[in-house]
Amino acid sequence: MSRRARWHTGLLALAGVALALVILVPFGFAVSASLQTESQLIERPPPLVPPTPTIDNYRYVFTGQVPEAYKQRALLRGSVTQEARVLPKGLRNSFLVAVGVVLVNLVLGTLASYTFARQRFRGKQVAFGFILASRLLPTMAVAIPIYEILRQLDLLDSKLGLVVIYSAFSLPFTIWVLTLYFRSLPPEMEEAARVDGCTRFGALRYVALPLAAPGLAAVGAFSFLFSYSEFLFALFTTSSTHAKTIPVMISSISVNPDASYTLVAVGIVMSIAAPVLFALVFRRYITSGLVASLTRR
Amino acid sequence: MVARFYAWGTVTPVLVLVALFTLFPFFYALVTSLHRYVLTLPGKPYVGFANYRAALSDSVAHSSAITSLTFLAVAVPLVTALGLGVALLLSQRVRGFGILLVLVLLPWSVPTVSAGIMWRLLLHGDFGAIDGALYRFHAIDHYVQWLSSSRLALMSVILVHAWREFPLPAILFLAALQTIPPELTEAARLDRATAWQRFRYVTLPLLKAPLMIVLVYETIIAISVFDVVYVLTGGGPGSATTLYSWYTYTVTFKFLDLGMGAALSFLMAAVLIVFILVYMRIVRLREDV
Numbered sequence: 001m002s003r004r005a006r007w008h009t010g011l012l013a014l015a016g017v018a019l020a021l022v023i024l025v026p027f028g029f030a031v032s033a034s035l036q037t038e039s040q041l042i043e044r045p046p047p048l049v050p051p052t053p054t055i056d057n058y059r060y061v062f063t064g065q066v067p068e069a070y071k072q073r074a075l076l077r078g079s080v081t082q083e084a085r086v087l088p089k090g091l092r093n094s095f096l097v098a099v100g101v102v103l104v105n106l107v108l109g110t111l112a113s114y115t116f117a118r119q120r121f122r123g124k125q126v127a128f129g130f131i132l133a134s135r136l137l138p139t140m141a142v143a144i145p146i147y148e149i150l151r152q153l154d155l156l157d158s159k160l161g162l163v164v165i166y167s168a169f170s171l172p173f174t175i176w177v178l179t180l181y182f183r184s185l186p187p188e189m190e191e192a193a194r195v196d197g198c199t200r201f202g203a204l205r206y207v208a209l210p211l212a213a214p215g216l217a218a219v220g221a222f223s224f225l226f227s228y229s230e231f232l233f234a235l236f237t238t239s240s241t242h243a244k245t246i247p248v249m250i251s252s253i254s255v256n257p258d259a260s261y262t263l264v265a266v267g268i269v270m271s272i273a274a275p276v277l278f279a280l281v282f283r284r285y286i287t288s289g290l291v292a293s294l295t296r297r
Numbered sequence: 298m299v300a301r302f303y304a305w306g307t308v309t310p311v312l313v314l315v316a317l318f319t320l321f322p323f324f325y326a327l328v329t330s331l332h333r334y335v336l337t338l339p340g341k342p343y344v345g346f347a348n349y350r351a352a353l354s355d356s357v358a359h360s361s362a363i364t365s366l367t368f369l370a371v372a373v374p375l376v377t378a379l380g381l382g383v384a385l386l387l388s389q390r391v392r393g394f395g396i397l398l399v400l401v402l403l404p405w406s407v408p409t410v411s412a413g414i415m416w417r418l419l420l421h422g423d424f425g426a427i428d429g430a431l432y433r434f435h436a437i438d439h440y441v442q443w444l445s446s447s448r449l450a451l452m453s454v455i456l457v458h459a460w461r462e463f464p465l466p467a468i469l470f471l472a473a474l475q476t477i478p479p480e481l482t483e484a485a486r487l488d489r490a491t492a493w494q495r496f497r498y499v500t501l502p503l504l505k506a507p508l509m510i511v512l513v514y515e516t517i518i519a520i521s522v523f524d525v526v527y528v529l530t531g532g533g534p535g536s537a538t539t540l541y542s543w544y545t546y547t548v549t550f551k552f553l554d555l556g557m558g559a560a561l562s563f564l565m566a567a568v569l570i571v572f573i574l575v576y577m578r579i580v581r582l583r584e585d586v
Binding site for chain 1: 300301303304305307308310311312314315316317318319320321322323325326329383386389391393394396397398399400401402403404405406407408409410411412414415416417418419421423424425426428429430432433440460465468469472521523524527528531542545546549550555558559562563565566569570573
């Protein structure tokens with residue numbers, strides 16, 4: 001390798017390391033903060049690695065046992081907050097809501113997309129256009145009316161209410177991606193199955209669906225991440241731990257000026273663990289789905 | 298006959314669900330915007346376009362629109378440039394870069410709220426790690442109030458927004474870069490074009506379509522940004538980070554002036570629709586190519 005090329009590779013490697021640090025340091029700091037005591041964390045500068053790692057903060061969240069470190073009052077800035085105790089419930093709510101939305105998307109989205117991709121019927125263009133255009137409405141504009149709808153349906157402060165809203169918001173994207181996906185599959189096999197007496201649904205179920213698995217994985221991952229993370233609607237349609245999702249709970253702890261930062265950090269770690277894992281597992285599908293949805297037509 | 302029945306049978310559930318949460322709310326909000334509808338006042342009289350007139354002459358609405366424009370003017374080019382830079386970096390064949398492809402998705406995958414709170418700890422003006430590190434390396438001689446100084450708060454919000462948003466353009470640009478045949482840049486290299494010339498005259502023209510898509514998409518995202526402001530600054534200090542979307546939120550949910558809130562939303566929607574039309578045009582243009 002010439003000297004110049006070596007320099008070149010060295011610079012690229014340096015930039016790569018910088019990028020990795022920019023991405024990872026915030027995550028790492030949150031994890032590190034969650035394993036410290038408040039008095040350690042509020043030192044100037046705060047330690048990047050916990051001097052004496054402790055899981056007391058997590059233990060408090062799950063069992064309610066107040067960490068020893070919080071009994072030396074004078075040294076502390078914030079204190080433990082009961083709000084943190086409900087985090088596991090928020091996690092559970094977020095999961096149930098997200099799984100519900102994924103199921104609705106996979107079932108209703110697949111059925112409709114396959115029809116849009118393969119069948120001709122009057123009104124198809126209008127129906128398809130309407131579903132896609134619905135995504136363009138700014139959420140803030142429809143927030144109050146949606147609150148009103150949930151109230152009428154008696155779905156305020158319920159997980160089901162969130163599932164319904166998120167499904168309505170994620171289905172357009174799902175249908176967009178899946179219709180593209182079904183269209184990109186060669187139709188010959190399905191036609192052969194139809195000739196052999198398979199119904200339209202049968203052709204979808206036994207021929208197209210197995211081939212569309214990567215597309216399904218992509219939309220599943222999207223609708224999961226979207227509903228797990230959504231904030232605005234969860235914020236104002238839920239009021240109790242019965243339905244509050246994890247983003248709502250951690251935001252309320254974080255804007256509480258008296259809450260200990262270590263508990264805030266615990267909240268962050270608990271809220272990001274699942275989506276990070278999800279993104280790592282479904283990376284390929286997410287990437288190809290994103291690229292397809294934004295560039296193809 | 299059966300085919301048509303099947304077609305509508307599969308499409309209708311989605312149509313009903315989507316219509317219930319878009320068509321109905323749209324008209325409901327439209328009607329609301331034409332009424333004086335304040336939850337703390339009795340009655341709901343029809344007032345014509347009074348809410349729109351009030352919104353257009355409201356000084357806070359003006360200043361928040363300017364703040365939003367500032368946000369757009371910095372955030373959109375920043376996110377686009379970061380995305381492009383990261384994509385160019387990742388497209389190089391360097392050993393170990395595979396891991397970066399995995400990492401790059403992470404900021405985008407976590408809830409915006411979580412990302413915001415994470416950065417709130419890092420940027421804290423008294424105990425933050427960033428101030429701590431800068432101070433230790435003598436880059437600053439006193440702690441900087443990233444989030445509570447009116448001069449810096451908006452920039453801090455933009456930086457956090459950019460940190461969470463850059464993965465999406467990066468992935469798009471990377472996908473586009475991989476469709477460029479390496480022979481093109483190779484030919485330019487043989488013609489003794491410098492790295493910058495190869496980028497400027499070979500790569501960049503081929504990235505035009507994704508570039509436009511990213512610019513408009515990021516504009517739409519930046520106009521409706523909300524979660525980051527909620528957890529980082531709450532619109533403050535003063536009104537330093539009161540973006541238009543944040544102001545709409547406060548009018549609706551804090552002042553409980555639903556009529557005015559709806560009017561503000563529709564004005565924002567009008568601006569958004571312009572961007573969306575541009576967006577759709579660009580995507581269609583690309584199809585013709």
